[in-house]
Amino acid sequence: MTTESSAAPITTVNFLTRIKDNLPVVVVSFFSIVLFILVGFKGGAPQLLNVLVTGGMWALLATGLALVFGVMNIPHFAHGESFMVGAYVAYFVFNPLNKIFLSTGSKFLIYSGPILAIIAAGLAGCVLGIIIEKIIFAPLRHRTKEGWVMNAFLLTVGLSFILVNGTTLTLGPNFRGIPRYYDVKSLEILGAYIAVDRIVATSIALVTIGLLWFFLRQTKTGRAIRAVSQDETGAQLVGINLDFIQTLTFSLATGTAAISGASLLFMFQAYPTVGLTPLYFAWYVVMLVGLGNIAGAIVGGFIVALLQSATQLFIGLSWQSVVPTAIMILVLILAPSGIFGSEVKGVQEQ
Amino acid sequence: MNSTTTSVEQVNIWSKFVSFLSKIGFSPLGLVLLIVLALLPNFYPFSQEYIVRWLIMGAFLAAQSVAFDFTAGYINIVNFGFAALLGLGAYTSGIFANTTPFLLYAPGLNPWFTIWLGAIMAGLVGFVLGILTLRLRGIFAAVMAWFVGIALMGLVNNLTDLTRGPLGMNPVKFIETPDNLPYFYIVLAMMVFIYVVLKLVVGSNIGLAFKAIGQNPDAARASGINPTKYLVFNFTLSAFFAGLLGGFYAHFFGSLTPSTLMHTSKTVEVLAIAYIGGRGSLWGGITVAFPFVFFIEFLRSNLSSLPGLHLVIYGVLMVVIMIYYPSGFSGFYFWAVAKVKSLFKKK
Numbered sequence: 092m093t094t095e096s097s098a099a100p101i102t103t104v105n106f107l108t109r110i111k112d113n114l115p116v117v118v119v120s121f122f123s124i125v126l127f128i129l130v131g132f133k134g135g136a137p138q139l140l141n142v143l144v145t146g147g148m149w150a151l152l153a154t155g156l157a158l159v160f161g162v163m164n165i166p167h168f169a170h171g172e173s174f175m176v177g178a179y180v181a182y183f184v185f186n187p188l189n190k191i192f193l194s195t196g197s198k199f200l201i202y203s204g205p206i207l208a209i210i211a212a213g214l215a216g217c218v219l220g221i222i223i224e225k226i227i228f229a230p231l232r233h234r235t236k237e238g239w240v241m242n243a244f245l246l247t248v249g250l251s252f253i254l255v256n257g258t259t260l261t262l263g264p265n266f267r268g269i270p271r272y273y274d275v276k277s278l279e280i281l282g283a284y285i286a287v288d289r290i291v292a293t294s295i296a297l298v299t300i301g302l303l304w305f306f307l308r309q310t311k312t313g314r315a316i317r318a319v320s321q322d323e324t325g326a327q328l329v330g331i332n333l334d335f336i337q338t339l340t341f342s343l344a345t346g347t348a349a350i351s352g353a354s355l356l357f358m359f360q361a362y363p364t365v366g367l368t369p370l371y372f373a374w375y376v377v378m379l380v381g382l383g384n385i386a387g388a389i390v391g392g393f394i395v396a397l398l399q400s401a402t403q404l405f406i407g408l409s410w411q412s413v414v415p416t417a418i419m420i421l422v423l424i425l426a427p428s429g430i431f432g433s434e435v436k437g438v439q440e441q
Numbered sequence: 442m443n444s445t446t447t448s449v450e451q452v453n454i455w456s457k458f459v460s461f462l463s464k465i466g467f468s469p470l471g472l473v474l475l476i477v478l479a480l481l482p483n484f485y486p487f488s489q490e491y492i493v494r495w496l497i498m499g500a501f502l503a504a505q506s507v508a509f510d511f512t513a514g515y516i517n518i519v520n521f522g523f524a525a526l527l528g529l530g531a532y533t534s535g536i537f538a539n540t541t542p543f544l545l546y547a548p549g550l551n552p553w554f555t556i557w558l559g560a561i562m563a564g565l566v567g568f569v570l571g572i573l574t575l576r577l578r579g580i581f582a583a584v585m586a587w588f589v590g591i592a593l594m595g596l597v598n599n600l601t602d603l604t605r606g607p608l609g610m611n612p613v614k615f616i617e618t619p620d621n622l623p624y625f626y627i628v629l630a631m632m633v634f635i636y637v638v639l640k641l642v643v644g645s646n647i648g649l650a651f652k653a654i655g656q657n658p659d660a661a662r663a664s665g666i667n668p669t670k671y672l673v674f675n676f677t678l679s680a681f682f683a684g685l686l687g688g689f690y691a692h693f694f695g696s697l698t699p700s701t702l703m704h705t706s707k708t709v710e711v712l713a714i715a716y717i718g719g720r721g722s723l724w725g726g727i728t729v730a731f732p733f734v735f736f737i738e739f740l741r742s743n744l745s746s747l748p749g750l751h752l753v754i755y756g757v758l759m760v761v762i763m764i765y766y767p768s769g770f771s772g773f774y775f776w777a778v779a780k781v782k783s784l785f786k787k788k
Contacts, residue, residue, distance in 0.1 A: 166580045231764045240580050241519065245716070246763055248709055252756035255706075259749035363749075367705075371591065378584060413595035416588050420573070423585050427577055 115422075115430040119379075123394050126401045133404050140280065142396045144289045147296035150392025151351045152369055153376035154300055154385055155344035161320040161383035162340040165228065165243040169251035170348050170373055171366025175258065176219055177212040177349030178361035182267045184208040185356070205272035209295060209353040216349025220342035223250065228341070229334065251366075258363040268360030292354040299350055300389060303343070307385070316340055320383070371412065372399070375419045381429025390431075466640030471724065475633070478731070482625055493621040497628055497693070499734035501686065504632035506715040506726025508682040511639050513712070514721030515648065516675050517655035518574065519583040521708055522590025523683055526563045526570075528703030529593055530684025531691040532604055534559030535612030538692070552615050556688025560681050566593070567680020571673035578658065587705065594703040609698035612691040624693050631689060632727070635682045640723055642678065651675060652721075713759040719771030729770050 110117050130138050152170065159167045185208035192200040227246055232239075272291065277284040307313040318326040319336050327333055351369070352359070359365050376395050380387030395415065402414040422430070462472060481487045482496060505527070512520045520526075537548055537555040550558075570589055574582040597604050604610055616623055642648060650671045653661040658668050691697055701707075714733065718725025737751040744750060762769060 166584070227760060227764070234764065235767075238517075241517070241583070242763060242767075244580055244583065245519065245712070246760055248712070249756045249760040249763065252706070252709055252713075253753055253760065256749035256752035256756065260753060374584065378588075382580075409599050410595070413592055413599065416592040416595065420585065420588050420592065423577065423581065423588070424573060427581055 115426040119394065119430045123397060126397050130397065130401050130404060134400070136280070137285070138400055138404065140285050140289075142393065142400045144293045145399065146393035146396030147293045147300075148351050148355060148369070148392070149372045149376050149395050150389045151296040151300055151347055152373035153380075153388035153392050154303060155347045156373050156377050157380075157383050157385045157388040158303075158316075158340055159344045160377070161385060162316055163228070163243075163337050164240050165247060165341075166240060166382070167344070168244060168247040168370070169223075169254060170344070171368075171370030172251050172254040173216055173219065173345040173348035173366070174352035174359075174369045175254070175361065175363065175366040177216055177352030178356050178359060178365055179258070179262070179267070180212040180215045180349065181208045181353030181356045182269065182361045184211045185269065185272070202273070205291065209350055212353030213346045213350040217342045217346035219349070220345030221338055223345070224338045224341040228337070232337075255363045255366075262363075264363060266360040266362045269356055271357050286357075288357045292358075295354045296351060299347055303347065312336075312339070368412075372396075372415075375415055377429075378419050379422055379429060380431050384429060384431050387429065387431040464641075464644065465637045466644070466724065474728075479626075479629060482622055490621055493625055495734055495738045496731070497621060497625050498738070499731040500625065500628040500632050501689065502711065502714055502734060503727040503730035504628065504635050504686055505683070505711045506718060506730060507632070507636050507639060507723050508679050508686065509711045510715045510718070510720065510723050510726055511643070511682075512675055512679045513715060514723070515643065515651035515655055516672060518579075518672075519586070519712070520570075520676070520679065521583045521587035521705065522570065522593065523586075523679075523711060524705065524707035525590030525593040525703045526567060526680045527683040527687040527690070527707075528597065528697075528699065529566055530556075530559035530563040530687030531612075531697055531702060532559075532597055532610075532687075533562040533684070534688035535610055535691040535697055536603055538613050539610070549613075552613055552688070552692040556685060556692065559688040559691070560684035563684025563687065564677050564681030567683075568673060568677040570680065571676030574676070575669055575672060590703065590705065590708070594699050597699045597703060604697075604699075607698060607700070609696055611696050614695050615692045628689055628693070631685065635685070636723060636727065639678070639682070643723065647671065647674070710755065713755050717758055717762050717769055719769030719773075720767075722769075722771035725769055725771035725774075728774075 127139075127142075130142065134141075152174065155173075156167055156170050159165050159170075185204060188207060189201070189204045192204050227250060228243065231242065231246065271286065271288050273287040275287050277286050278290065279285075305313075307317060315326065315331045315336055316339070318329070318331060319333065319340075323333065326336075352361075352366070359369070372395055376388055376391040377383075379395060380391035398415050398418065399411060402411055406414060459469060462469065467475070478496075482493045486492065487496070505523075509520065509523050512518055534552065534555040537550050537558050538552040539549065566589075570586060573589070574585050577585055598606050600606070601608075615627065643651070650661070650666045653664070653666055654668050654671055662668055687702075690702065714730050715726045717733075718727070718729040737754070740751045740754070766772070
């Protein structure tokens with residue numbers, strides 16, 4: 092370590108070239124810090140906590156998106172629908188469960204109700220992911236690999252259409268929401284009152300991201316997933332079961348999106364097109380940091396949440412979709428492969 | 442002797458006629474179908490007002506799919522902001538023809554004139570979009586167009602002084618008539634116009650360049666094609682016609698809201714038709730759109746207890762066709778024609 096740092100001392104010239112090489116990152120971090128300070132001044136602690144809550148969620152959603160693109164090369168347009176499914180499952184599990192638990196009067200049971208609902212949503216998401224992968228992507232993959240990225244993208248578009256309208260068909264277009272998960276007083280943090288639900292949602296997002304990260308880094312299956320994302324043929328040569336890995340990846344991504352949908356049920360009521368806004372923001376994140384970049388997606392989630400918060404504070408709530416979109420268009424023009432870049436196979440192919 | 446020369450002349454005239462037709466993109470069968478379609482609303486079961494309305498919807502969707510396929514089927518870039526461009530044309534035309542005094546501008550121009558303003562506006566944005574997507578390929582270009590579409594829709598939602606935002610505006614109609622029939626001929630004429638113009642472009646050298654770029658931009662560049670020029674031209678023309686169709690929508694329905702017009706799901710509907718019809722054929726979408734609209738409207742009016750069923754069918758058909766029969770209806774048609782021809786040759 093010491094020898095390395097002494098071999099390349101940080102001189103002014105060295106420093107400047109480093110900045111030049113990482114210009115997009117430097118510019119974005121600079122603006123993020125400025126925005127952070129501005130938002131902090133104008134909105135104070137509640138706004139900053141808000142950034143943390145939404146940022147955690149966008150990060151969790153974007154991680155799934157990045158994973159699916161990195162491993163399977165699918166630009167997933169139906170990710171918001173996984174979010175929607177999670178919200179519905181949580182709603183239908185939580186309400187009866189809560190009634191039963193309330194009747195028992197046990198505090199432990201009442202507090203664990205939401206967690207159980209969120210876990211159920213995650214499991215349902217995983218199962219849905221497996222079904223979708225086996226019915227839609229596996230046949231296409233075995234058929235042809237030509238123009239895969241674009242075809243897969245359009246397939247997910249069709250899938251999103253089916254899921255949204257299938258939900259309308261079976262459950263109707265009504266909103267189903269809950270006022271809150273935890274019926275307790277808000278906590279006071281740094282002079283700001285924040286609902287317990289938000290804290291729980293953020294912790295769940297961070298824990299899920301952490302588990303995912305651990306799984307990808309430390310377990311054998313996780314390494315296999317990363318191997319496939321780097322080189323499919325090579326992974327196959329060393330005996331990795333490609334079909335299994337891809338189904339697992341898709342299922343994980345769908346499951347994490349369902350978890351975020353479930354844990355945000357108190358903010359986003361369940362209705363057929365609820366997934367659209369989260370989908371937009373998750374896409375902003377992956378486009379900002381580079382398609383398929385999982386580590387970047389975590390940082391990017393918070394940057395986008397900050398941007399969203401700043402737009403809300405300084406320009407107005409209704410501009411929330413316009414300003415971030417305009418900035419993402421700029422990012423796409425200036426740094427199409429994202430600020431951190433992505434070294435995923437297939438990004439530049441058709 | 443005399444009769445044989447006339448028959449030879451007749452054959453000559455016939456083949457000249459056919460070659461002329463194929464230049465503007467029609468086969469004799471296609472022309473006959475078009476004439477049948479044009480006459481259809483004059484006969485009983487089709488002359489009922491609601492069926493004429495279905496026919497209008499069909500022609501509107503068909504024309505959209507032609508303009509969409511011009512980009513998606515040839516240069517292989519999916520314009521995900523197509524509906525937003527169409528909405529931009531509709532709003533521009535609606536605003537210029539607006540007579541409602543409480544909005545910011547009420548110039549009250551003639552809608553026959555303003556639809557061209559809408560088309561030019563959409564064409565300009567298409568031009569910019571073409572320049573923006575120049576460096577991007579495949580998924581990045583689609584996402585770029587998508588983001589631009591979201592931004593446009595957000596703008597329309599927020600510029601309430603001009604558009605009344607989500608409340609929606611009510612542009613004047615082309616003609617003050619309760620009849621739907623004149624509108625059918627307007628949209629049919631637009632559809633044929635768009636089809637013939639785009640077919641002429643595609644049939645020329647420009648079309649070849651499009652296909653080359655769509656298959657491999659680097660190889661196209663290496664063989665001396667300037668992708669910049671062709672990409673921007675393609676986007677501009679496609680957006681121009683989208684804007685024109687938007688103008689028709691504005692002055693036919695007489696009601697515009699951002700979410701019913703510019704939403705991504707509207708693009709997906711057009712995309713589904715274009716893909717089911719067959720990529721890169723232009724006419725595939727037209728043949729599919731009419732039966733489709735009839736089928737879907739039939740479902741909607743008879744099974745109104747099941748909202749969204751027609752859209753589920755849209756999605757399922759699109760997914761199934763993309764996986765198992767990617768060449769779509771036009772591919773099936775060419776396959777069938779080849780099959781029939783080979784049968785006759787054997788005999």
